[in-house]
Amino acid sequence: MQETWIILGATSSMARALSRKLAEDGHAVFLAGRDMDDLRRQAADCTARGASLAEAVKFDARAPESFAPILDRLADQEGMLNAAVFVGSMPDQADIDADPALVDGTITDSFTGPARFLQMLAPLMEQRGGGTVVGVGSVAGDRGRLGNYVYGSAKAGFHTYLSGLRNRLTRAGGHVVTVKPGFTDTAMTWGIEGMFLVAPPEKVAADILRAVEKKKNVIYTPFFWRYIMTIIRSIPEPIFKKLSI
Amino acid sequence: MRWKSDRYSGWGRALVAEGDLARPERISSLKDLPPTPAIGARRSYGDACLNSDGRAIDMTRLDRIISFDPETGRAEVEAGMPIGELARLFAPRGWIPAVMPGTGFATVGGCIAMDVHGKNHHNAGSFGAHVTAIRMIHAGKAKTVTPKNNPGLFRATLGGLGQTGLILSATLQLAPCPGLSMKVRESRAGDLDEHLALLEASQAPYTVGWLDATARGATLGRGIVEEADHSLDPAPKEGRSKSVPVDAPRFTLSKPVVKAFNARYFARIPESGRTRVRSIADFFFPLDRVQDWNKLYGKRGFHQFQCVLPHSETATLRGMVQTIAESGLASPLAVLKRLGPERAGLMSFPMEGVTLAVDFPNRDKATALIRDLGQRTAAAGGRVYLAKDSLADGDMIRAMYPDHAKWVETARKADPDRQLETDLVRRLNLRSA
Ligand SMILES: Cc1cc2nc3c(=O)[nH]c(=O)nc-3n(C[C@H](O)[C@H](O)[C@H](O)COP(=O)(O)OP(=O)(O)OC[C@H]3O[C@@H](n4cnc5c(N)ncnc54)[C@H](O)[C@@H]3O)c2cc1C
Numbered sequence: 001m002q003e004t005w006i007i008l009g010a011t012s013s014m015a016r017a018l019s020r021k022l023a024e025d026g027h028a029v030f031l032a033g034r035d036m037d038d039l040r041r042q043a044a045d046c047t048a049r050g051a052s053l054a055e056a057v058k059f060d061a062r063a064p065e066s067f068a069p070i071l072d073r074l075a076d077q078e079g080m081l082n083a084a085v086f087v088g089s090m091p092d093q094a095d096i097d098a099d100p101a102l103v104d105g106t107i108t109d110s111f112t113g114p115a116r117f118l119q120m121l122a123p124l125m126e127q128r129g130g131g132t133v134v135g136v137g138s139v140a141g142d143r144g145r146l147g148n149y150v151y152g153s154a155k156a157g158f159h160t161y162l163s164g165l166r167n168r169l170t171r172a173g174g175h176v177v178t179v180k181p182g183f184t185d186t187a188m189t190w191g192i193e194g195m196f197l198v199a200p201p202e203k204v205a206a207d208i209l210r211a212v213e214k215k216k217n218v219i220y221t222p223f224f225w226r227y228i229m230t231i232i233r234s235i236p237e238p239i240f241k242k243l244s245i
Numbered sequence: 246m247r248w249k250s251d252r253y254s255g256w257g258r259a260l261v262a263e264g265d266l267a268r269p270e271r272i273s274s275l276k277d278l279p280p281t282p283a284i285g286a287r288r289s290y291g292d293a294c295l296n297s298d299g300r301a302i303d304m305t306r307l308d309r310i311i312s313f314d315p316e317t318g319r320a321e322v323e324a325g326m327p328i329g330e331l332a333r334l335f336a337p338r339g340w341i342p343a344v345m346p347g348t349g350f351a352t353v354g355g356c357i358a359m360d361v362h363g364k365n366h367h368n369a370g371s372f373g374a375h376v377t378a379i380r381m382i383h384a385g386k387a388k389t390v391t392p393k394n395n396p397g398l399f400r401a402t403l404g405g406l407g408q409t410g411l412i413l414s415a416t417l418q419l420a421p422c423p424g425l426s427m428k429v430r431e432s433r434a435g436d437l438d439e440h441l442a443l444l445e446a447s448q449a450p451y452t453v454g455w456l457d458a459t460a461r462g463a464t465l466g467r468g469i470v471e472e473a474d475h476s477l478d479p480a481p482k483e484g485r486s487k488s489v490p491v492d493a494p495r496f497t498l499s500k501p502v503v504k505a506f507n508a509r510y511f512a513r514i515p516e517s518g519r520t521r522v523r524s525i526a527d528f529f530f531p532l533d534r535v536q537d538w539n540k541l542y543g544k545r546g547f548h549q550f551q552c553v554l555p556h557s558e559t560a561t562l563r564g565m566v567q568t569i570a571e572s573g574l575a576s577p578l579a580v581l582k583r584l585g586p587e588r589a590g591l592m593s594f595p596m597e598g599v600t601l602a603v604d605f606p607n608r609d610k611a612t613a614l615i616r617d618l619g620q621r622t623a624a625a626g627g628r629v630y631l632a633k634d635s636l637a638d639g640d641m642i643r644a645m646y647p648d649h650a651k652w653v654e655t656a657r658k659a660d661p662d663r664q665l666e667t668d669l670v671r672r673l674n675l676r677s678a
Contacts, residue, residue, distance in 0.1 A: 186270075
């Protein structure tokens, strides 16, 4: 069945991989982000791959006034509405240490911006009695670490938000999948030291769609990150606080 | 755009570069960038896609379809688009890239910069013959180049090794693709004469010969000729792709193993030949099913020698095949193909005749042999393919490419400070006339 997907942060390579798969299955995709030139290219790509509709829409997590017009466009579409959220920003922790004002932007991009958008979308989904929200969090949200705890805490907040939203939408026939990718081969990780077991974005996208289909609640992708994070979470705090991993 | 310091190589893994790579995901990342060589999927064997101690832009993430007209089969795609992906996406809608190299991982940018040929070169010409426009950064400006608005630059860019500027996207005229499968006729050729005769006589749109480069004596030059056409039959299901996880030990491709493998590979086909229906990917990109098969050659990597010889030089070809067979160095991957006269670019490889391609492990004996084969090619008025080369000599190459001087002039205007040079271009000193 053809459905409609809104993809927030659509220029990221994970989002691109997901939107392509959705397009090839004939769904309608709204590609939301800031770089309109790039989003238009992406929309053309989705159209050529078979999307029933592909449109670039302006979305800025820090500009909530950009949200309502998107929701109006979505409301015009018939059938189930779904959302996939890939937005987020991860400045260097050192830059944040130098300029604590960066905390606000990081949290807006990675948590409160998308949460507010989803909060506005939820009633529409409830009205239509279903649909899926895919929220991309991060393994960094599972435990605060020296290297990126501001980003990590924003993602942790987002995880908790998604868990609550799941609780809510389930009652209306909807579903929420929380996705925690490990290291993915994207522009964000390109050339960063210490990356290992880096997964291609296409693999993450395939995992996401499988999770949507099987109505999984929380997935790690690739799957082995679940074990890695189980270990990391189980390290007692008195020891963990001295580690730099 | 972040730069990553890396050690990287071409498909043959024999030559390695250390340098900085960026991999943009948006066109806007390329703004205000000083001239920098672009690379694709690094399916060139040697050093065409390397820039030691310098920077290079990996284009593989700029891989979108910008437009597609299902009526005319015209598609504009970004340079990083893999050719096999185009086949996968458009074949169900009746269109396919008019020319495809033997790997679907090659990008459109790489196919233009090498003006690649396919199994249909004798009918369809080279890749560039089906490119109607190239969007590129030329001398600091983004522009669209067509055969009409700038024929000189267009022809210098096809097969131009990236030396005329960075290719952003290209408009391709796809070819009609009536079905989702290929009907493939396989015939045994008992010796070289029969092999060449079968290639010559073939009326099929796609023709290629597998060469048993270990066969000697009366069976010298034997092989299997595949002739194929599009088919409406349902395509057989493709097996899952496999991968080679680690470098293989040296005996994997040793002489007795290759000899035994080739004998069985040949005998698989009944004497009377056979006809099979294969999927498009399986026919055009048979090697892609095994990911990273280049690791089969071990850490030191391998070379491919590919030349084309005019039809009149059958004796030279026979001599080469004989030397290769006697050396016992060849791998099972050896190909004979007929090429037509058409070449779209000034530095394009094809010429009317027969092309021979053979893989060799990277060992001293093999490199000496490849150099010898290069000299014989030169003496016979043939040409060595730069997409495969890592050992040739610059003067020899210049003599083989008749429009080289003209190309140098256009490349100089595009890139006066030679900032686009790659390892191959430097090694062969190609930017000097
Ligand atoms: C298994 C296998 C089979 C093959 N079969 C064939 C065959 O049948 N016929 C044939 O002709 N070739 C064949 N090749 C060779 C291959 O098609 C070419 O080497 C092709 O150029 C590879 O494309 P690429 O994207 O990997 O480019 P790369 O190898 O990364 O680069 C090749 C050249 O293109 C330039 N380039 C790449 N992208 C751009 C860009 N965007 N802008 C400017 N310059 C650019 C690079 O600078 C370099 O000079 C085969 C290779 C393999 C591994």
